[in-house]
Amino acid sequence: MSMRLQEGPNPIVVRSEGQRRKVCAQQKAKVMHDDVLELIPGEYFMKYVNTSDERKSSTSVESHDLKKGKRHSEEDSVAAKRNQQVMEDEALARTLQVS
Structure with a gap:
């Protein structure tokens, strides 16, 4: 699924399959099930979960998954x-x- 993620002036980071990709204003990024979005500046994280997907995923994000930051x-x-x-x-x- 490709979607426009970045509307404001601050960049975000998409963590997918062990890689981090910085997404700046007006860029698009592919977001998949269980990807983590980092809102920067700051230390805010969101986990993308495709609810139409039949795979089961935990609804909570464990601290070891994020390593740092505030949720x-x-x-x-x-x-x-x-x-x-x-x-x-x-x-x-x-x-x-x-x-």
């Missing part, structure tokens, strides 16, 4: 962004109160 679900990422925004808003409010 965030989409909800965790949204919650982290929300918390960051709250902290920034509170800091701005404190700054405005002092002024």
Whole structure:
């Protein structure tokens, strides 16, 4: 399956069959069952699992599979962004109160 993966300015890395391939903006890459996508900068990983494929695969990604990095679900990422925004808003409010 070939699909456009890269829409933003930051590159990604596709790990497939023991090889790593950097994919920059406007490039295409072939993604197969059990490939790992690394979002960079940062240390975020996603595992591609073809749900129409009859092969069974574990739904969790073990740490030894990724070797390093943080694994965030989409909800965790949204919650982290929300918390960051709250902290920034509170800091701005404190700054405005002092002024």
